[in-house]
Structures are given as structure tokens and as C-alpha cells.
Amino acid sequence: MPVYIVSGFLGAGKTSFLKNWILREKELQHTPAILMNELGNVSIDSDEVEDGIPLKELLGGCICCTIQEKLEAQLQELLFGEPFDSLLIETTGAAHPVEVIDSILSPLFADRFDMRGVITVVDGTRFLERNTLSIQVQQLYLEQIRHGDLIIVNKADQLSDSMQAELSQSLQSINSMSPVLFTTYSKVPSKYIDQLTFDPKSKNASLHVENTLRIQSMVYTFESSVDLEEFEAFLRELPDSIYRMKGYIPFTHSKYPYTFQYSYGMPLYFPNEMKMPTNLVIIGENLPKDELRDKLNSLY
Ligand SMILES: Nc1nc2c(ncn2[C@@H]2O[C@H](COP(=O)(O)OP(=O)(O)OP(=O)(O)O)[C@@H](O)[C@H]2O)c(=O)[nH]1
Numbered sequence: 001m002p003v004y005i006v007s008g009f010l011g012a013g014k015t016s017f018l019k020n021w022i023l024r025e026k027e028l029q030h031t032p033a034i035l036m037n038e039l040g041n042v043s044i045d046s047d048e049v050e051d052g053i054p055l056k057e058l059l060g061g062c063i064c065c066t067i068q069e070k071l072e073a074q075l076q077e078l079l080f081g082e083p084f085d086s087l088l089i090e091t092t093g094a095a096h097p098v099e100v101i102d103s104i105l106s107p108l109f110a111d112r113f114d115m116r117g118v119i120t121v122v123d124g125t126r127f128l129e130r131n132t133l134s135i136q137v138q139q140l141y142l143e144q145i146r147h148g149d150l151i152i153v154n155k156a157d158q159l160s161d162s163m164q165a166e167l168s169q170s171l172q173s174i175n176s177m178s179p180v181l182f183t184t185y186s187k188v189p190s191k192y193i194d195q196l197t198f199d200p201k202s203k204n205a206s207l208h209v210e211n212t213l214r215i216q217s218m219v220y221t222f223e224s225s226v227d228l229e230e231f232e233a234f235l236r237e238l239p240d241s242i243y244r245m246k247g248y249i250p251f252t253h254s255k256y257p258y259t260f261q262y263s264y265g266m267p268l269y270f271p272n273e274m275k276m277p278t279n280l281v282i283i284g285e286n287l288p289k290d291e292l293r294d295k296l297n298s299l300y
Pocket of ligand 1: 009012013016017093154157183186
């Protein structure tokens with residue numbers, strides 16, 4: 001199932017994007033679903049989503065830090081509820097896209113999701129005035145742009161030609177590989193959404209081979225148990241560009257799979273007392289997916 005993440009600062013035009021995306025999905029005869037995350041305790045934007053569209057809300061915190069467990073529960077509920085064909089996740093303005101991807105890809109169901117990309121919506125005028133913001137907020141702005149697979153500079157009706165030129169230049173210098181589109185009310189031609197994919201073999205991604213910031217994810221499902229020492233040898237050979245792994249690993253020495261967490265080179269294992277889906281989620285930049293799959297297959 002295709003999953004899209006919409007990132008961007010408060011008021012940039014994420015909800016406008018979401019409304020257009022729903023129209024697009026309906027034209028394609030898809031049933032879209034929405035997961036909305038808002039920092040406040042009351043949802044405002046969910047009123048914008050018409051009835052009949054599966055919608056879950058996460059309120060009162062940011063999915064990338066405070067309410068991760070709730071996120072997992074909401075995604076599970078969505079997956080077990082009314083059927084849908086595609087999912088759009090609208091993040092809070094404070095969310096870091098990498099952390100959001102990490103939170104969404106729970107090994108419990110990551111094999112059902114096909115992460116298509118991060119769409120970063122930027123308010124053009126506010127971006128030009130970013131120097132007035134705190135360093136932390138400026139940094140977050142940069143991260144959202146660096147990790148955007150499609151960058152939308154919205155509210156183009158408020159931008160002069162020279163402002164647009166300045167914005168193009170600044171944004172391309174932060175992320176030279178992803179398309180930058182100027183929009184009003186976040187209207188994006190459908191082909192830009194079609195082109196989004198994390199699959200390195202796709203035509204679109206081949207344009208991005210030089211881009212070292214492309215976050216990718218993959219899910220590997222173990223078909224039988226592996227030896228702990230051989231698995232650790234596999235970990236030692238991993239490239240630095242893999243910064244997160246998590247999942248349930250069936251080891252030959254144990255009846256039930258272990259929960260496995262790996263962050264920036266540091267593995268952690270926790271035994272389980274029940275059967276778990278033997279999925280391993282891998283997140284990193286420009287993942288050598290075939291190579292990783294071959295190496296994991298060779299552990300049996
Ligand atoms: N002039 C102008 N206003 C716009 C445009 N796009 C959105 N807006 C307005 O900007 C405001 C914020 O738009 P939203 O789409 O709700 O933005 P958002 O990023 O979802 O906002 P939050 O949910 O507050 O984070 C609304 O009042 C919109 O009507 C645009 O292209 N031009």
C-alpha cells in the first residue's frame with residue numbers, strides 16, 4: 001500500500017495538499033486513508049476531510065517523539081478497519097521526517113506499507129524570512145527540505161519573480177536532487193506524485209543516485225531461524241549509511257523471535273514469550289537493498 005508523508009511548517013499548506021491528494025486518489029478510483037497528527041489537543045484540520053474516508057488522528061504531541069505508541073495503535077486500527085488503497089500521513093510542523101518514517105515503520109506491519117516519499121511543503125515568504133527564527137527551528141526547516149522527495153513552495157501568489165528565483169536557488173542548494181514546485185493552495189500535478197518512489201530501481205530514483213540524503217526503507221521477512229553469531233557478523237559489515245533497524249529475529253537458540261533494535265551501529269536484543277512476525281525494518285540512505293537481502297538470505 002502506497003504511503004506518503006507530508007511534512008512542513010505550521011500553516012505552509014499541508015492540509016491544502018491533503019485535500020488535493022484525496023481528489024487525486026478518488027479520480028484514480030482509490031480509497032484513500034488519512035492519519036493526521038496535531039500538536040494541539042483539539043483537531044481542527046480533520047474537519048477538512050469529508051465523511052467516508054478512513055481517518056485517524058493523533059493529538060497532543062508529535063509522532064516522532066512523544067506519542068509513538070499511540071501511532072502504532074492507530075495504524076493497526078486503520079489496517080484492521082475499513083479497507084483503503086493508499087495512506088497519507090500529515091505530520092506536525094515540528095516533525096523531523098526521518099523520525100516520522102522510523103515511527104511509522106513498525107515491524108508489526110511494515111511489510112504492508114510501500115513508503116513512497118516525503119512531500120515537504122514550504123511557505124515561500126516565511127522561508128525567505130527564516131533568519132528571524134531560532135537556530136533550532138531553522139535547522140528543522142533544513143532537515144525537512146533535505147529529506148523531501150518532492151518540495152512544494154506554496155503560496156506562490158505571494159511571491160514575486162525575484163523571490164521565486166531566490167527560493168529556487170536556496171532550496172536547490174539544500175536539496176539538489178528533488179523537484180521543487182511552486183504552487184498555490186498546494187496544487188501539484190499528479191505526475192509528480194506518481195514519480196515518488198523509494199525504489200532505487202525505478203526510473204525516478206535513478207536520477208537520484210548521487211543524492212546521499214535519500215532516506216530509504218526496506219522490510220525483510222525471515223523465512224527461518226538464523227544463528228546469532230552469524231547475524232552479528234552481518235551487522236559488523238553494514239555500511240554507516242544504515243542508521244536504524246528494528247524487528248523480530250528468529251534465532252536458532254530461541255523458541256520465539258527476539259525483538260531487535262539497532263541505532264547507529266548499536267544492537268539491542270530482547271527475548272519474547274510469544275510468536276511475532278519475523279519482519280526486519282531497515283532504514284538508511286541509499287540502501288543497497290539487493291545486497292542486504294542476499295546477505296540476510298545467506299544466513300539460513
Ligand atoms: N494566499 C495563499 N494562501 C494559502 C495558500 N495555500 C494555503 N493558504 C492558506 O494558508 C493557511 C494554511 O493552509 P493549510 O493548508 O491549512 O496549511 P497547514 O500546513 O495544514 O497548516 P497547519 O495545519 O496549521 O500546520 C490557510 O488559511 C490557507 O487558506 C496559497 O497558495 N496562497
